[in-house]
Structure formats: C-alpha cells, structure tokens
Amino acid sequence: ETTVAPNTDANASEKRETRKAAKAQAEVARSEREQNDTEETETVVEIAAAPISNVRSLAKHTNTEELEMNKRQDKIAIAQSIENEEVALAAEPVAPIVPLAFNNTLRALKQQVDPNVIKTREGWKDRQGNTHMVEYVEWHAVADILDRIAPTWQHAVRNVAQIGDMVAVTAAITIDGVTREGVGTGTAESEMGIKKAEHDALKRAAVKFGIARELYQRESEVIEREGTAPQSEFPRDPLAKSMADLVTPKQLGMIRALAREAGVDVEEECQSVLRCKTDELSMRAASSFIDHLKNLQQEAASGMRRAS
Incomplete structure (x- = not known):
C-alpha cells in the first residue's frame, strides 16, 4: 500500500490565503469601527456646537408675563369701573340738606x-x-x-x-x-x-x-x-382834608341863613345829606350844600306863595 505524502505547498498556500482573508476581514472590521467612531464623534461635536434651544423656557417665561399682564389689566379695568361709578354718583344732583335748627x-x-x-x-x-x-x-x-x-x-x-x-x-x-x-x-x-x-x-x-x-x-x-328825581351833585367825600380846604366863615354864614329861610335845622340837614357836621365840610362840599339849601328855600317860598 502506497502512502501519499501530504502536499505541503498546497497546505501552506491555503494557510496564507486564510491569513490574508482574516487580515482583510479584520481591516474591514477596524475600518467600520473607525467610521462608526468618527460618526459618533461628529454627532457629539454637532450636538455640543449646536445652540441650546430656549424655546421651552421662553414659552414658559412668555406665558408668565402674559398672565401677569392680564392680571394687571384686570385690576386696572376694575379700578376704572369703580372710579366711573364714583364719578357718576358724584355727578348726580343731590338736594342740599338744610338742618332744622338753621331753618328755625x-x-x-x-x-x-x-x-x-x-x-x-x-x-x-x-x-x-x-x-x-x-x-x-x-x-x-x-x-x-x-x-x-x-x-x-x-x-x-x-x-x-x-x-x-x-x-x-x-x-x-x-x-x-x-x-x-x-x-x-x-x-x-x-x-x-x-x-x-x-x-x-x-x-x-x-x-x-x-x-x-x-x-x-x-x-x-x-x-x-x-320813581326818583335826579340827585344833587354832592362830592363823594364832603370832609375837609386840611385847614386850607376847610369851609370858609362866609360859606358857613350863607349856610345858616339859607337854612333859616328854608325852615330846616342846618345840622340835621347836613347829617342827613352829607353825613357830617357843617364845620367839617370842605369848601367844595359847602358849595354843594349851599345849592341844596337854596333849592329848599325856593321850595319853601313857593309853598308860602301858594298858601297865600
């Protein structure tokens, strides 16, 4: 029986091919792992680089401000309504209340x-x-x-x-x-x-x-x-302001004489029309009083003539 010797070259070739295939497979696996690592790294970088979104917090903050603003507007509206009611009440005519004691x-x-x-x-x-x-x-x-x-x-x-x-x-x-x-x-x-x-x-x-x-x-x-007749033109202030402005003795003599003829008391008449005494008159007031007494004297004379 003949013994066949193993083909050493063929076995060696198969082993080499097997090692090459394993090596290629290992490189493919390593390449895939590196690619996966790279993608994960890029994803992490993108996530880290991406701006943090404030949409949720802003929305929450905005809602809070809106609620506060609505509350303030409600308070203002209520206060305005109360003020309008008070103004309306104040505008209503209120009859004055007169105490009974005051009426008495x-x-x-x-x-x-x-x-x-x-x-x-x-x-x-x-x-x-x-x-x-x-x-x-x-x-x-x-x-x-x-x-x-x-x-x-x-x-x-x-x-x-x-x-x-x-x-x-x-x-x-x-x-x-x-x-x-x-x-x-x-x-x-x-x-x-x-x-x-x-x-x-x-x-x-x-x-x-x-x-x-x-x-x-x-x-x-x-x-x-x-009805009233035109009034005599007496000065508004009949009082003398100085000795130089005081009624003269001649004027006083005429005043007393005319008063006797008119049948009037000279001092009472002076007090009645000028509210002062004859010796307090200014020269201007004395002249007006003399004219007044002349009118009285003429009226008295007319009355005497009518009586006769």
Whole structure:
C-alpha cells in the first residue's frame, strides 16, 4: 500500500490565503469601527456646537408675563369701573340738606324788627319833587339781633377795593356754617368813609339772612312806583382834608341863613345829606350844600306863595 505524502505547498498556500482573508476581514472590521467612531464623534461635536434651544423656557417665561399682564389689566379695568361709578354718583344732583335748627334760626331772623331800633332820615325825592323818608337800622342794632338769635354768628371782611375816591368793602356773615355776603361803599379818603362802607356791608349781608328785610323791601316798592328825581351833585367825600380846604366863615354864614329861610335845622340837614357836621365840610362840599339849601328855600317860598 502506497502512502501519499501530504502536499505541503498546497497546505501552506491555503494557510496564507486564510491569513490574508482574516487580515482583510479584520481591516474591514477596524475600518467600520473607525467610521462608526468618527460618526459618533461628529454627532457629539454637532450636538455640543449646536445652540441650546430656549424655546421651552421662553414659552414658559412668555406665558408668565402674559398672565401677569392680564392680571394687571384686570385690576386696572376694575379700578376704572369703580372710579366711573364714583364719578357718576358724584355727578348726580343731590338736594342740599338744610338742618332744622338753621331753618328755625332763619325764621326768627326774618321777624319784623323792633320799632324802637328803627331810625328815619330823608332819603330821596320822586319825580314830582316830593321828599321820601327812609327807614333804616344801625349796624350795632343788627349785631344785637344776631347776638340774641344766633349767638355763634361770625363776621369777616372778605375784600376791600378802592375804586377812584370810593372804597368798596365786602363783608361776610356766617351762621351755622352758612355764609352770605354784602357790599358797602364809602369814601376812601377818610377813616369814617371806610367804617361806613364796612357797616353798610355788614347790614346788607344781614339782610340776606332776613334781618330788616321788610324795610328795604318797602323802600324798593315805593321807588319802583314813584320813581326818583335826579340827585344833587354832592362830592363823594364832603370832609375837609386840611385847614386850607376847610369851609370858609362866609360859606358857613350863607349856610345858616339859607337854612333859616328854608325852615330846616342846618345840622340835621347836613347829617342827613352829607353825613357830617357843617364845620367839617370842605369848601367844595359847602358849595354843594349851599345849592341844596337854596333849592329848599325856593321850595319853601313857593309853598308860602301858594298858601297865600
């Protein structure tokens, strides 16, 4: 039996081919691994390099701001609604509430004035030349009435304004929180004129509460019915400002003589029309007073002729 010797060259060749194939397969596997590693590395780099998205956080933040803004708008709308309601309520006319005590005070102040405190003076002339007497009350009588009926009354001078040689005083009287004003006038060139303006303002403010209102009402009705005649042109301030401006002895003599002929008391007449004494007159006021007395003297003479 013949023994076949192994083909050593063939076996060696097969082994070489096997090693080559294994080596090639290993290289392919290594190449695939390197490629995979490279792709993973690039993916990681891309992820790392990519900007972090804030979409979710921004959306959450935006929603929070919108909620806060909506809340603020709701609060503003509610406040505006309340304010509109308050304005509407304030705009509605509300009838003033007059305390009963004040009504009672007004009723008492409107009562007729005691005849003992009413004074009379020559006031004005109608178109026929008839002289009408005027009834009035002094400022201190008005103050006494207020003290008796409204003890807590208050008085204040609100304004003093000079207009030419005249002064206008605005006085206010307050009773139980209700204030009413009056305006009085007088000469601005003497203290007496300013006091007169204040006293007249006080009385006119008191008339608006009802004090002595019937006196003014009667006078107004008569003037409206009879009409007034042109008034004598007396200076607004009859008082002399200096010795050089004082009435002269000659003027005083004429004044007294004319007053006797007219049958009037010279001092009473001077107080009635000029609110001062004859020896306090300025020369200009004395001349006007002389003209006034001449008119009275002529009227008296005409009356005597008609009587005869």
